[in-house]
Amino acid sequence: MIRSLSIIKKTWFSKNTFGLEFSLPGIKPRPGQFFQVRVNDSMDPFLNRPISIASYSGNRLLLIIKIIGKGTNILSKRREREQVTLFGPYGKGIVPKRQKSILLAGGIGVAPLHFLAQMHYKRKIPFTFLYGAKTYDEIILKASIKHMANRSIFVTEYGSGRRGTVVSAVKGMDLSDYAIVYACGPQAMLIALQQLHLPLPVYAFCEDFLGCGCGLCLGCAIMYNGTYKRICEDGPVFELERIHFEN
Amino acid sequence: MIRSLSIIKKTWFSKNTFGLEFSLPGIKPRPGQFFQVRVNDSMDPFLNRPISIASYSGNRLLLIIKIIGKGTNILSKRREREQVTLFGPYGKGIVPKRQKSILLAGGIGVAPLHFLAQMHYKRKIPFTFLYGAKTYDEIILKASIKHMANRSIFVTEYGSGRRGTVVSAVKGMDLSDYAIVYACGPQAMLIALQQLHLPLPVYAFCEDFLGCGCGLCLGCAIMYNGTYKRICEDGPVFELERIHFEN
């Protein structure tokens, strides 16, 4: 679906991360699903930017975007009431299992996991939210996470608060109580997590440069179970153990 | 000079023509001079847009821009207090002669001639302002022109008001009183004007696709007196009789 939606609300969550809210009735999105966001009408940037659903509740769609480079920088200048062109929701996403789980977010990886947390919360599935960022300022959505999660842990690499990475934090946890882990963050984090070989299934939300975002171009690929899968169409959520990271 | 200036005021003169005002002390521009206006930071559009000085008074610079295509369309979305990058003023422009003159504007050609009118008015040089547009709505700056000009004539091709083109209008005028004509408008108008062979010198404000706008790239050319001149550096004002229009 192609949609031109008006920005109902724009919120700055941190100095380089902002949220855009849209009214979008009639979709039934799954966590992990994302929209391909048109940056502007210019041919530079040429491709859309994949942005996960961070919240969907009462027909209100929230996208949270961290400024990384050219495209997200231009998007950050959009204002309320301006139109944004979106394609999607794309991706298979996941249907959350009814099992006690850990949501493990690194950096902007918090966005799709926040939507997953929302689902858990609505369905009364207990979960712990473990969330790490470089500095304390970069921790966003804290109140909402605290409100929904049975337990929430925030770690940072520098500055105040509990020190460390989410990977080191999960390593030190007693996991006997949990049945499943969902993780989203930079690839380096996913690789470190994979090396822990946790004794429970881990579902990873993966990233890559996307072309179409909808299975047409074969531009995204992830080596999974010995064959290439589409991040956009077959994922972006995959069982971590079976991924072979190549780049 | 490269300058990043804040838009002090934005005005819509007609439904597709707007003005941007900047504070810019310390320049002594001549009519016909223009700025190379950066559209945005994207590489598409790649080149700057040449825009004439439409008014300069009390350190206030006014640029008037008609929406034509991609670049001017993007510029039309700029708001007050946003920054615009400008290079210039470029071009030789002209020093108005102290002689009674006719200012002959077609369409957006009114912009540089408005600045010329301002100069005439300040120096108390008498002039008639003859200004044509497609429709009456497109006639802009009417009050200001009426205020400054000794006589002003507005003609339109369609709709209310006096009918006709500036070329047909000037053809019907008694020119014995005047010493000089300044003309700015589409090339078709300049060609038609040239064919009239008016009995007094005509100075034409010319256009072309510009590259650099400042004499570096040899990308603009006008056949003048048998050799190629730079529109940007040697003009954009040339004696109409000596121009050989090629495109």
Next chain:
Amino acid sequence: MKIKLFGTHLKNRVLLASGVFGFGLKFKRVTNSVGAIFTKGITAQPRKGNPPPRIYETSSGMINWVGLENPGVEYFCTNIIPQLKKLKTRIFVNIAGFTMDEYEHSVERIGDTVDGFELNISCPNVKEGGIAFGQNAKMASMVVARARKKTRLPLIVKLTPNFCDPLVIAKACVEAGADGISLINTVYATAYDIKKRKPLITGGLSGPAIKPFALYCVNRVRNVGVPIIGMGGIVSGQDAYEFLLAGASAVAVGSVVLRDPYAPLRIIKELKKFIYQETKHAR
């Protein structure tokens, strides 16, 4: 906008370029609206394609290095063609290969179950074969001649503008029996990873960045004597019309569908207006 091309009737002049719409089995509203679809490149053997990253964005364009990921001609014939038959559009199968035998084999194997073939002798993303045939008139002509013997269906040859003159190659292909020429395939391109200080991706450049180059190439080949399918950077009906002015009989849209899978519908509509204007003008 109906046209007759290669003896077949097409709904309109806007086709889907190879590789950007898979086999046309998704977004069927789009597939069923275009004049024809060129499938993703098919090789004799299945290929898993290149490791990620396969795509990299550039100014007004993109580089791809997909590497001809496809299930191979056997699977294609058994599992895909039956589905393609249900589409309401013409199907041209893009055939890639590493040896001349492979091209010949695939064409023969597919037989006359589709509407035609596009011989891809211009893919910059594989090491052997492919583009090497497209850069050499003699080899190009051999590939075409051998495929020609195996099919009576329309045989289009897709050319590269990379380091060879498409006119020279096009002439050789037409002499060897090609019914049409499509161009351009992507342009050689490299992007660097400045952190790792080595190439991030080496592949083919496409998108609006290459449009002026593509128009040049199409115009250069225009008098070769067979219909030309023009492509490279088309994002609007105006772009498409420019390719017709340059000598193309139809156009194919590629990268723009990554930006907007519904773009072909818009382009068809916009192009209609230009063609209408022109015919009005001619009256």
Next chain:
Amino acid sequence: MKIKLFGTHLKNRVLLASGVFGFGLKFKRVTNSVGAIFTKGITAQPRKGNPPPRIYETSSGMINWVGLENPGVEYFCTNIIPQLKKLKTRIFVNIAGFTMDEYEHSVERIGDTVDGFELNISCPNVKEGGIAFGQNAKMASMVVARARKKTRLPLIVKLTPNFCDPLVIAKACVEAGADGISLINTVYATAYDIKKRKPLITGGLSGPAIKPFALYCVNRVRNVGVPIIGMGGIVSGQDAYEFLLAGASAVAVGSVVLRDPYAPLRIIKELKKFIYQETKHAR
């Protein structure tokens, strides 16, 4: 960022590409800050250049069809060189020609009054000569060999990526005595006038649109044995650095100065940071 190139010391690795800064006599703050300037192409006879329009904007790029407007080598020697001598930068004269004699003549006439030559055998904007020499290894090698006999100054050859493999041509040029290779010159391009329904301009494409193609070409030629001046679409220090990664010893900036005549100053500064990072890394 000082470097020694062709036996000469340059202030830094950012040079001004031919044709976008005239003779370097305007914006002297910029001219005097770059490592060297390549002058606008000089021909044996004066040339008035092509009729307008000479420039056309495209997505992330532009087409130019200036047509080597220049006052000819005599005027250049008598009137321009004395002024060039006052600049605080190195001067490489871009030499264009329509016959081999012309190249030879211009090089000889200019003698050793400048810092070196760039033989332009790659201009797409003139009908005869020029690019034809650059598309053929044998002819390229003859042009170079003849110029070589006339000068001991650094002799750089500027190559085209149009319809020929720059590596093949580069090898021939080096064998014939070239001290350096610069690439890429502009890419063949056409733009259409949809109102008049005919080509508006046919010329050379430059700007960010061609950067990925240019990087590919530079990387391809990197081991040819002489220093390479890389160019094509550079607009930032990062772009410049990417060309160094691709194998260039220095870079030239072209079209970006049309967008911003002061861009070279910024690019020098930005590139310094990248090079500093790298040497820090190496320590």
